[in-house]
Amino acid sequence: AQSVTQPDIHITVSEGASLELRCNYSYGATPYLFWYVQSPGQGLQLLLKYFSGDTLVQGIKGFEAEFKRSQSSFNLRKPSVHWSDAAEYFCAVGAGKSGGYQKVTFGIGTKLQVIP
Amino acid sequence: GAGVSQSPSNKVTEKGKDVELRCDPISGHTALYWYRQSLGQGLEFLIYFQGNSAPDKSGLPSDRFSAERTGGSVSTLTIQRTQQEDSAVYLCASSSLAWAGQETQYFGPGTRLLVL
Numbered sequence: 001a002q003s004v005t006q007p008d009i010h011i012t013v014s015e016g017a018s019l020e021l022r023c024n025y026s027y028g029a030t031p032y033l034f035w036y037v038q039s040p041g042q043g044l045q046l047l048l049k050y051f052s053g054d055t056l057v058q059g060i061k062g063f064e065a066e067f068k069r070s071q072s073s074f075n076l077r078k079p080s081v082h083w084s085d086a087a088e089y090f091c092a093v094g095a096g097k098s099g100g101y102q103k104v105t106f107g108i109g110t111k112l113q114v115i116p
Numbered sequence: 117g118a119g120v121s122q123s124p125s126n127k128v129t130e131k132g133k134d135v136e137l138r139c140d141p142i143s144g145h146t147a148l149y150w151y152r153q154s155l156g157q158g159l160e161f162l163i164y165f166q167g168n169s170a171p172d173k174s175g176l177p178s179d180r181f182s183a184e185r186t187g188g189s190v191s192t193l194t195i196q197r198t199q200q201e202d203s204a205v206y207l208c209a210s211s212s213l214a215w216a217g218q219e220t221q222y223f224g225p226g227t228r229l230l231v232l
Contacts, residue, residue: 043207043223044209044223045223049220072196107158109158
């Protein structure tokens, strides 16, 4: 079964600083990888996803993530953080199944605080 | 177009009472998921529906939990004889493509359940 580890429960960065949120996954085959963001009182919004092809994936709101198979990682990055980026970020891995559907496993989330 | 909607947005109930949570998926989406998000936890998969196929109930934590999906659209998650540990945010997601694992789930805003 697949699993996801987000080692940082809480991260604080200054506005304008760069950001990297770590995600490691465990899955036997090529995974399908996602990053979601959850702002206070909001639902989960997809930031970006990796299915195949270019290992550097661009998402919304200026985020990007890089799939590194050798490290089983899919870290999320942003060169310059804005105060509105303060939220909780979830990494997720999906696995195909013989029945055809995708079972997605989520990490426990990283809460991002942005200070002025 | 309209996204995934859930009702009620908040529900407070007394221990031992039954509750029903509703999810309206995006029109045309054949796959529907229920997750539970407890405080400080990631998303816990509960149940999956795909078209007219038998649902995957492998994530339901106990037989007090059940879900149905009528007409391949609206879904209701029922929790019988609620316990305080059932307090959580219940999230619904839908997707349009559920083959080979290449799908994106779109989430509703969730129902926040508090069992007193």
